[in-house]
Amino acid sequence: MNFLEERILKDGTVKPGNVLKVDNFLNHQMDIALMDQMAEAFYARFGHKNITKVLTIEASGIAIACAAARRFGVPALFAKKSKSVNLDGDMYVAEVESFTHKVTNRVIVSKKYLSPADHVLIVDDFLANGAALQGLISIVEASGATVEGLGIAIEKGFQNGGYRIRNLGYDLCSLAIVEAMDPVTGEITFRQQ
Numbered sequence: 001m002n003f004l005e006e007r008i009l010k011d012g013t014v015k016p017g018n019v020l021k022v023d024n025f026l027n028h029q030m031d032i033a034l035m036d037q038m039a040e041a042f043y044a045r046f047g048h049k050n051i052t053k054v055l056t057i058e059a060s061g062i063a064i065a066c067a068a069a070r071r072f073g074v075p076a077l078f079a080k081k082s083k084s085v086n087l088d089g090d091m092y093v094a095e096v097e098s099f100t101h102k103v104t105n106r107v108i109v110s111k112k113y114l115s116p117a118d119h120v121l122i123v124d125d126f127l128a129n130g131a132a133l134q135g136l137i138s139i140v141e142a143s144g145a146t147v148e149g150l151g152i153a154i155e156k157g158f159q160n161g162g163y164r165i166r167n168l169g170y171d172l173c174s175l176a177i178v179e180a181m182d183p184v185t186g187e188i189t190f191r192q193q
């Protein structure tokens, strides 16, 4: 078992509706040393690629993106949720359905911060159905930049996002893949990788 799987077993709780709560260390109270460990793991996997930018989506991906960006020595960039209906042409835009909140958010990235010369590592805290990652991928591709890889803290392997993203040919690394979780017993099992 790796460091993240151990931490999930120690501090994660299983909620009804296929939600894993990890707000003790990942997306509310945050363990920054753990973020650095995750960044190190992403660097071990993607460090040979010429990454120029780390991209995530607000809010809970930002801390992981900051740690990864520092490790790679590049800027962190996050897609912002925008309520504005009138967007000028200066933004890349994607519609992303939120798994946890069941709303569709329009997310934007300024055209100033992505260009065809960029080689992007996309990171996020969770991968469930893949809507967040697909939104981020579409933004990178609209800019002409290259998606070099995707680094996820926790993939829920029983939802289909990981399968879809890998099938599209992207280099996806999930540090922990939850194979099953039971809201009644609290039991969590991981995929061997």
Ligand code: 5GP
Pocket (backbone or CB within 6 Å): 018, 019, 020, 021, 022, 027, 060, 097, 098, 099, 100, 124, 125, 126, 127, 128, 129, 130, 131, 132, 133, 156, 161
């Ligand atoms: P997807 O777009 O892949 O369906 O869902 C990914 C997004 O939903 C992530 O950005 C994450 O914030 C949120 N999310 C999905 N599943 C969970 C979960 O089990 N627990 C928590 N805390 N967030 C989740």
